[in-house]
Amino acid sequence: MTLSDSEPAPAVDPEIRAERAHLAASRAALRRMRDDVLATETPAVFGDWVSTQVLQQARALRAEALEDIPDTPLFFGRLDFEAGAVFEDGDGHRTADRIHIGRRHVHDEHGRAMVLDWRAPISVAFYRATPQDPMRVRTRRRYGFDNAARLTAFEDESLTDGAPGGDLLGGELLTAEIERPRTGPMRDIVATIQPEQDDLVRAALDTTLCVQGAPGTGKTAVGLHRIAYLLYAERKRLSRTGVAIVGPNRSFLSYIRNVLPALGEVDVDQTTVRELLETVPVRRVDDTGAARVKGDARMAEVIRRDLWSQLREPAETLVVQRGSRRWRLYPDELRELTDELRGRGVAYGAGRDLLAHRIAHAVLSRMEAAGEACDDRTHDQVRRSREVKAAVAAIWPKADPVKLVLGLLTDADRLASAADGVLSPEEQAAVMLPGRPRGPKSARWSEADLALIDEAAALIRRPESIGHLVVDEAQDLSPMQCRALGRRAASGSATILGDIAQGTSPSATGDWPTLLGHLGKAEARLAVLDRGYRVPAQIIGFAARLLPSIAPGLGAPVAVRRSSGALRLTPARAGSLPDAVADACREGLKREGSVGVMAADADIADLHRALGAAGLDAGVLGETDDALEAERLVCVPASLAKGLEFDTVVAVEPSRIVAAEPRGLHRLYVVLTRAVSALHVVHAEPLPEPLR
């Protein structure tokens, strides 16, 4: 129906009108705050181009963080407190105690808060107050918005009228948010974070957290919101040391990339383990046996032994010529210096530098004893002399991590001596590199090799640590990858997120304490999330039939949603499978949201072609970074499904997904738990046994 000029516009509730006015005023205030930042002159630091650039970059980042994202409402809630709980003016005269809560802090030109940041301590009550413990809140208000971010509704919850609160906080607006048809990349959940999640989001920076959570319990959401929270609460500390999130692959990172910017955080490194460790190009996938041995923590001992076996017994007397005089250090003295350094547990590279210093020091002591005047310059000259350099090179040769691992994995005798008593002969044979690479560039490295190179690199020089590391899908990390990540958070803390039942890598962990031990974070706080916000109960019930086989002892999440008709199984004849898949896609596309067609990786190309022939345009995940944004219908190789969600999932031929890899049942569990509204299983072969 369209309104003609003569018809009056429908009356807007005065409360909504007032809230809209506050929203508009807040938006204007945010614009002013951003303009102010942009208008500040960054002082040109005289003659210091780098400092000027740093200041300008900081200003640009601040301005970017204050950008108003048009389809993201600036506030989403309001708390009305008991009078005097929050604000009190100078005369002791109490004013209205009301705060609007939003994604960032907004103030007017007098500095008065118009919207308070959800991360501020006072906002905690929005997420935790209940009628049993109202935290001085009288009323909690939540807002509803249309797709254009126009405020259209609100919902008040009285915390003082004695009515018992529900199990979940958020009432109908929460239900609407959870049931919202999914399209494109992930969104933040800042308006509806639940108490059990908020408790993890706001854990102190020094706490290393490990969250085991079934599919859809909000682990990724918790990890992202925790980053935003920590950057707010500990901005000073973290601006020096940094924050990073490590996800399983690029498609996943692309799926989550909008969440932190929507929360005003634009300066977080989002990466994969492979990218983090990639010092040589990866050109090969290891077979399961090799990957398992290379990922085993025993490899650390093999590498350590090989590196240190390069030290040589001092055999020759060092003679340093200074003017007409010669100064000697005998092999015994050199051995003593070397042993002392080794005993101190220094990194290999640092030990090498220190040896040169120690030798120079010993020579100088001799010179001084003979009455020569020495100073720092003399020390430097001796340390850098040809003779001292040659002695250090002979005793403590330079080491290169890539060459070390290449040498170890291409020379069976060298490996045998480093791995003696650590790896069995079969295990040693399994890790050897194929072919006869002539050098690091011609070797065909695998992803598991990267962690070995990183181990060697860290033994030579310890890497810098970052302030906080969030690792998602951590159950798939090998012990060697854990060590690599743990080193990067050695002086910081970490948030480790995962689900043992979704472990698909050859080295996937069977329990968290072991993995945390490899990370060097044995003291982590272990938490469990078990309320599922994504997958409807019927689908979870179906997928959970796999649990006794893949993760005995782990339960299914308690689904927050039921949706009738969410699960469909369609048996098809072999020849008509593509038609049945196309029909299922058409069915899914009738709804509002995204449709993910998931199949064994090897079947995706054929499936994509068949859909095209049936007149269905589909993207292929992994081929382009924006497949999730560009298309509503996306073909998803099973190996890339982890962490993602689609409104409808069409799971094609489960038995082939299972047969494709050793942990195929785990992979199938991941695939079956990606659907928000509907799961349609299409198969010509019999379903895997637990699903029959």
Ligand SMILES: Nc1ncnc2c1ncn2[C@@H]1O[C@H](COP(=O)(O)OP(=O)(O)OP(=O)(O)O)[C@@H](O)[C@H]1O
């Ligand atoms: N408190 C909440 N309010 C609204 N939506 C939520 C809430 N918690 C989680 N969700 C939604 O549930 C879905 C699943 O969340 P998320 O991807 O973080 O789960 P996960 O535990 O990482 O799942 P998986 O292990 O399957 O990858 C997302 O769409 C997320 O937005």
